[in-house]
Amino acid sequence: MAPLTADDLDDLQAFLKDWLRHSGRTQSDLRRALRASSIRMPVLLEELMGIHGREGLVGLAERLCAIECLWQGEDQGGQADLAPELEDSLGQLDLLLQEIRLESGES
Template identity: 75%
Template sequence: MATLTDEQLDDLQSFLKDWLRHSGRTQADLRRALRASSIRMPVLLDELARVYSRDGLTGLAQRLCDIESLWQGEDQGIDGDDQAPISLDDSLGQLDLLLQEIRLDVGEA
């Protein structure tokens, strides 16, 4: 089984913090989407590390894209509140680009 290195976990944590900030979401939102037991970042990282060990890097990126899609669907039901500093389409596009890069790196694309 593949495991994330300490450096990869640090990178993932930085990515998650930036992603949450730019999408106007919180760790509590991510906890709900992951169905994790806590909002603490180590617990969220452990959950994503399990996804990685089971499905690899492509599976991890796909899971994050799925969460972004879920959030986008939730936000479409809410009257605009202008809290997100970038549009949801932009953040979803960034995750799609990340998934595409990962697929290219692992030779699946």
């Protein structure tokens, strides 16, 4: 499996920033979910690169989907009015995971 390129990392960083903004989360929330040592974006990207190295692109997408599910569960406990936005965000991550699986030949 090929490592992530500089362009891949730029795309991943842009995706993370958009995802966090649209889901109302912060880099600190992502740090906690990843159990990373810092909230700095390079550290978060390094953690995600490690996941990619061990589990591939599908594993990386699955991990991000799992984080989204975790956040959705947390939010449903206290802010039910945000559920439609979170469902849209989760749906987008699921579509991304499906596309990655199709590209990698999995079903």
